[in-house]
Amino acid sequence: MKKLLTFALAVLLLTCALLSFASCGKDKGITIAVPNDTTNEARALLLLESLGYIKLKEGAGITATVRDITENPYNITFEEVEAAQLPNLLGSVDYAIINSNYALPAGLNPVTDALSLENSASAYSNILSCKAGQENSPKIKALKAALESQAVADFIKNTYGGAVVSVVANPTNGYDSSIDYDALSGQTITVAASPTPHAEILKIAKTILAQKGITLNIIEYTDYVQPNMVVESGEVDANYFQHVPYMDDFNTQNGTHIVSVSAIHVEPMGIYGGKQSSLDAITK
Numbered sequence: 001m002k003k004l005l006t007f008a009l010a011v012l013l014l015t016c017a018l019l020s021f022a023s024c025g026k027d028k029g030i031t032i033a034v035p036n037d038t039t040n041e042a043r044a045l046l047l048l049e050s051l052g053y054i055k056l057k058e059g060a061g062i063t064a065t066v067r068d069i070t071e072n073p074y075n076i077t078f079e080e081v082e083a084a085q086l087p088n089l090l091g092s093v094d095y096a097i098i099n100s101n102y103a104l105p106a107g108l109n110p111v112t113d114a115l116s117l118e119n120s121a122s123a124y125s126n127i128l129s130c131k132a133g134q135e136n137s138p139k140i141k142a143l144k145a146a147l148e149s150q151a152v153a154d155f156i157k158n159t160y161g162g163a164v165v166s167v168v169a170n171p172t173n174g175y176d177s178s179i180d181y182d183a184l185s186g187q188t189i190t191v192a193a194s195p196t197p198h199a200e201i202l203k204i205a206k207t208i209l210a211q212k213g214i215t216l217n218i219i220e221y222t223d224y225v226q227p228n229m230v231v232e233s234g235e236v237d238a239n240y241f242q243h244v245p246y247m248d249d250f251n252t253q254n255g256t257h258i259v260s261v262s263a264i265h266v267e268p269m270g271i272y273g274g275k276q277s278s279l280d281a282i283t284k
Contacts, residue, residue, distance in 0.1 A: 031095075034079070042062045044097035056070065093274045094275045101196055116279060126243055129242065131231050139189045142176060143238060146175075153168055155204045164197045191219070191237060229256070240264070
């Protein structure tokens with residue numbers, strides 16, 4: 001009998017190990033995929049903290065990583081993933097926290113599909129940026145004016161239904177009275193951008209500039225590195241894809257000299273269900 005009980009216990013322990021204790025009264029928690037770039041990872045973690053799922057160490061702020069988590073009461077496992085790949089991994093994790101510029105082209109509507117959205121914060125407004133020293137060049141000023149136009153604000157409102165929100169306080173007619181547009185006629189402005197929504201928004205600016213004989217060449221990138229590097233090298237005049245916290249961290253890490261020209265819109269980051277359809281699973 002003793003040998004039989006010992007054998008039964010061994011089988012039970014082996015079963016527990018194979019099932020990661022799922023059926024033995026020990027919850028292994030759920031998995032959430034988050035962006036692996038510093039500022040957007042922090043943004044995701046701050047969203048989870050605001051919902052009460054984790055606690056970050058004091059002062060972690062907009063550069064927080066999973067190593068700054070001091071309390072994880074629901075035993076959440078985090079997967080740090082390149083931001084553009086998050087929609088592709090959604091089916092293999094319980095949840096993913098995704099930037100709207102990657103959610104939208106993947107067919108995810110932040111307003112209707114996200115289980116929770118961060119509050120729109122001006123700190124994360126997406127900006128037009130260029131290399132330091134070029135902020136007041138005619139090309140950059142012309143592009144800035146076009147992006148700050150009422151036509152762009154209307155396009156954002158009518159196209160994205162709240163998934164993307166204009167932050168331009170006083171939209172203009174799209175032109176800057178201090179610019180000699182005749183001198184710019186026939187010239188090309190190059191801008192690096194994420195495909196959605198940035199390149200789509202830039203097409204409205206392109207139409208505005210075309211009326212003055214200026215060509216806007218929109219170059220699409222699907223990562224967060226090259227758009228800054230091509231501006232730094234001078235290959236491209238400007239970019240439109242990032243927020244200031246990311247830009248500042250990128251400059252620090254890479255020795256680049258990118259500066260903000262104008263805040264155009266904000267995209268609330270959202271939590272999307274993968275294997276789970278409700279946030280309730282986190283606390284069960």
